[in-house]
Amino acid sequence: MKSHVVFTALAMIGCVVALGACSPKPGADDVAASEASESAAMSITAAEAASQAVAEAMTSVDATGYVGKWTGPEGTSLTVTPAGSDYEVVITNLDGPRTFTGTLQGDGIHITRDGAPLVIHKGDGEATGMKWLADKHDCLVVAANEGFCKD
Incomplete structure (x- = not known):
């Protein structure tokens, strides 16, 4: 019919x-x-x-400020770029850049690094646990003692 x-x-x-x-x-x-x-x-x-x-x-x-380039000490950085419904997360440390696929959930951008789940979330310099970033206000925290800031 x-x-x-x-x-x-x-x-x-x-x-x-x-x-x-x-x-x-x-x-x-x-x-x-x-x-x-x-x-x-x-x-x-x-x-x-x-x-x-x-x-x-x-x-x-x-x-809310997740997208963009965030800097850390000694030339380290984190870059978040929209990729469809996900996000491309590039973390550059002293060993070089690594790329991850992240998904946004209520508490931040979720990635898996070396088999461990991580949540990249908003915070300030003190929340990063890094003395080089302690006076910053607009930051993303990846893990304990690992963070990146815009200001």
Whole structure:
């Protein structure tokens, strides 16, 4: 039945496009096609609304300050970049850069490094546990005695 409704709707669209107008005989199939079109339009609207909600959530995450380059002592850094629904996290220490895939959850960006789960979260310089960063205010804490700041 649904395929018949879809076929009828497509035939009507094709008729309008090809001839500029058609005058099919009204009937039950026309009503069903109209209802199917309205249902499809509502589904698209719901999908668009869900997509917009995700985009707004991602924007609010960016606004909280996770995305960007964060610096640490002795040339170390942490860079967070959006990558679809995840984040690319590059941690550069004295051994060089390493890249991780992070997922945002309520308490921060979750990554796994060397088999251990870590949560990168907001804090200040004191929260990093690093004396070089103690006077900073806008920081990300990776682990005990490991953090990076923007200011």
